[in-house]
Amino acid sequence: MRTLLLFLAVSALAQDPHATWSDYGGAADSAQYSSLTQINKTNVTKLKVAWTYSTGDSGKYAFNPLTANGLLYVEAKNGSLVALEAGTGKEVWTYPATAGLITTHGVNYWESADHKQSRLLFTQNLILKALDARTGKPIAGFATDLREGLGRDPKTVAVVQSFTPGKVYKDLLIMGSATNQEYDSAPGDIRAFSVLTGKLIWSFRTIPHPGEFGYDTWPKDAWKTVGGANAWSEISLDTKRGIVYIPTASPKYNFYGGNRKGMNLFGDSLVALDAATGKRVWHYQMVHHDIWDYDNATAPKLITVKHDGKMVDAIAQAGKQGFLWVFDRTNGKPLWPIEERKVPKSDVPGEEAWPTQPFPTKPPAFARQSLTDKDLNPFLSAEETAQIKDSVLSARNEGLFTPPGLRPTVQMPGNNGGANWGGAAAVPDKGLVYVVSKDFPAILKLEPDGTRAAAQTSGAEAQGQWVFGQECLKCHPSDLSALNGKFTREQLRGIIRNGKGTMPAQAQVSDGDANLIASYLLNPQRARHETNVPQRYFSSFGFMVTSSGLSAVKPPWTTMTAYDLNEGTIKWQIPLGQVPDLAAKGFTDTGAHFPKTNPVVTATGLIFTGTRDKMVRALDSETGKVLWEFETPAGIEGMPAIYEIAGKEYVVFCAAAAATTRTHATPGHPADNSPVRGSYVAFALP
Incomplete structure (x- = not known):
């Protein structure tokens, strides 16, 4: 009888994709959601450290662990891939990073239909590779050079390896890429490879070739020279429908588009593709002719909502601008109106900023989208406040889509603000989405090529x-x-x-x-390499960082926003995390500074998240109230994993990031520049 019950329990876990953590983001849909119920609001305060595993170096990691076959896969030991016993943290095998760093945020797991084969797939030094998931041994003959097949000379492709893994659909691995930030970057093709051989099966070109949909939104030869419009971040998969959803980034160069006049499909878009063939199902472009670096940087969330009296399978995409876009995921129709509004013109020679941009009317934005001299950091000296105030007042400042120019221009929430990778979680069947965001303004200024100022932007x-x-x-x-x-x-x-x-x-x-x-x-x-662009302009990212290392805008710097997308409303918004030396002075609602904070929500109403102040926390998903917190050895960057082994539920964090524990050196409190002593920390109930 006991054997039968155990079999039924294991079978139930296997049928529920959210009850395991064998995929980056938890499951194919990247929901960052766990259906496990052992840890709940009543007992979460009893969580204890179950085991720890040292990374073995002072490197910084932001890896989302995976679990399968009783093993937990992590990155450690100078960028090596390591398998641990999931219940104890004991090391089982190591695949050394002698050939270069592996994908830094996670890897992919594949298992054959007969369960006889299982593989880990990842990129290493621009090569797609595979290991036997049980032994860590490389799969013989499996090595695909990702620089090939892009329509460019592979020798000129310097960067194409993404930080995040793709998604496995049947026997395909679907991947985006991270191109470089320059005019000569590679195109951002979305590609699917065989998990058995590594062979390229299909490609979707985000910079269309002649005859392809969207070709007329670019100059006629752009497909030969322009790069980017890539999916460097995360993607999501609807396994039932066989549709993969791709959030894309800006074309390159980020801040000047005189060489790519037009709307530039499929840059800054949410693109739905047939996962088996790569054929476009639908798309929506969030930014036309992006010259702000407003990438779609988070995985879109697949949810079911009640809308106009009907249940709708929807998709929600959070972006750097601070908007949450919501569509019917079967056809791409917005659930609420999106308005095309006029935006400012560019005054840069050769640039043609697109005259309108889309603005969602619902739900409300999760980030601040403007910056004035009244919004500055209150913890600065009078002298520094005056300097920053002068910078803001003298810059061109006409809202979210102020075009970069030869005169300084203000960006808010900034090209590194809003929502970023891993920054959203969802309860798929309830239409609830939780977004972590930072407000990190920037001042951009284009410099003509050939000047020292232009060189200093790189x-x-x-x-x-x-x-x-x-x-x-x-x-x-x-x-x-x-x-x-x-x-x-x-x-x-x-x-x-x-x-x-x-x-x-x-x-x-x-x-x-x-x-x-x-x-x-x-x-x-x-x-930088020569290109055929007649006149190139360059800008730094222009982050407005003060002498203390903090943002120039007043707090909160990081927030978490809870959305009910059945109504299109915000349920609550809280500052997330702290800056400890400010908290010690009584300023506890600042939010952490410069986070890459990745939440995971559970069926029991908890949100687990970590921040760069070395703290891991469990929040009440109904209110945002902190129910439990624990200080780890290092800062947290990346998402936790939640899984069950031998009847016990574990929550594992990668605590191996630089900790922003102090703003700057003060008497008796030196600046925290010590090496990271990272580890993976697993929590469980006693």
Whole structure:
């Protein structure tokens, strides 16, 4: 009898995709929802640490663990993939990261219909790979170069590996990609690969080719040269209908589109594809001709709501602008009206900002969408407040879609604000969605190519490339292949300072510039490359960060917003997390600063989440009230996993991120710049 009951219990778990955690985000639908019921509002305060597993290094991790076959899969040990006993945290096997870092936010799990085979699929150093999920041994012959098949020379594709895994549909792995941020980035094709062979099965081109739907929303040759419009974040799958939902990002370059005039489908869109074939089912574009970097950065949430007296299978997409977009997921029709409103024109030569943008009329926005001089951080000195106030007042500031220009322009909630990866959870059958958001304003300013200011908007390699052009190019060739790793950074700096052979010492080059030149010479592939764009403009991301390291806007900096999408209303909104040194002074409602906070909601009315203040918390999903909290060894970035082993429910957090525990050094309280001592921490009832 006991054996029969155990079999029935296991069978029930297998039939309920939300009762296991064998997929990134919990299940194919990326709901970040658990149907397990052992831990509830009554007993959550009794949670204790069941086990911990050290990451074994001081690296920073934001990995969502997966569980299958009694194992828990995590990233640790300098980026290696590690299998643990899910009930004890004991290490079983390790796949070392000797060939480069694996997908940093999670991996995919596949199991054959007869349950005889199971695989872990992930990208590593631009290569799609597979392991035997039970043993950790690589699958022989399975290695697909993701730079190929994009219609570009693979040698020119520097970045294509996403931080997040894709979704498995039957024997297909459907994936997006993370392109670079430059004009020469790769196109953001959505691709499906065989989980058995790694072979490319289908592609959906987000920058359409001639004859494809949306081709007329770009210049005629854009498909040959323009990149981005990619899905770098998370995707969701309706397994019943066989539809995969893809939230896409901006075309590149992020802040200037003179080389890509038009609406630019399928950039910044929610695209529904037939998961078996890649054929478009429907789409909706949230930003036309994006020049703000307003990506759709969270997984869309598949929910069922009561709307106009009928039950509707819907989909909700949270974005960087602070809007929550809600559609019928079968046909893409909005549940509430979306208005096309006129927005400001660009004054940048060659740019043609799209004249209108879509604005949802319902539900209300979850983030602040404007910034004035009355909204500044109250914890600043009078001098710094005056400086920031002057910056805001002197900038162009005409709302959410103020185009970047040669004069500074204000962004709010910012290109790194609003909702980001892992930032939303849902109760699928009740139409409830919970969104974590940050308000992080920015001031953008475009700089013309060829200037030092333009070079400074990128990394050290691009800056070094500019200095090299000014100081070295007259005597040295631009072809750097002859160097080919011959010198170290210190050797290159020494040659610049002291000379070598017929080359004299370059006394006019500062130590800082010498270091930048060395960065370029060591990694020229990471510098900027020539393109056919007649005039290029560049901007930094322009984050408005104060001398204390905090945002220039007044708190709350991070919020969680609860939506009832049966009504299209906000149930509650709370500040999420704290900045400890401010909390010690009585300022407890600031919200954490600069989070990547990923919630998980449960059938028992709990929301589990962690923040960069080292705290994990359980909230009441009805009210947002904190019911339980616990301090972990490091900050939290990424979502927890909830699963059951041998009748016991576990909640596991990856506590391995830099902790924003203090704003800055103060007497007796040094700034917290200590190395991360990360671990995976599992909680359970006694």
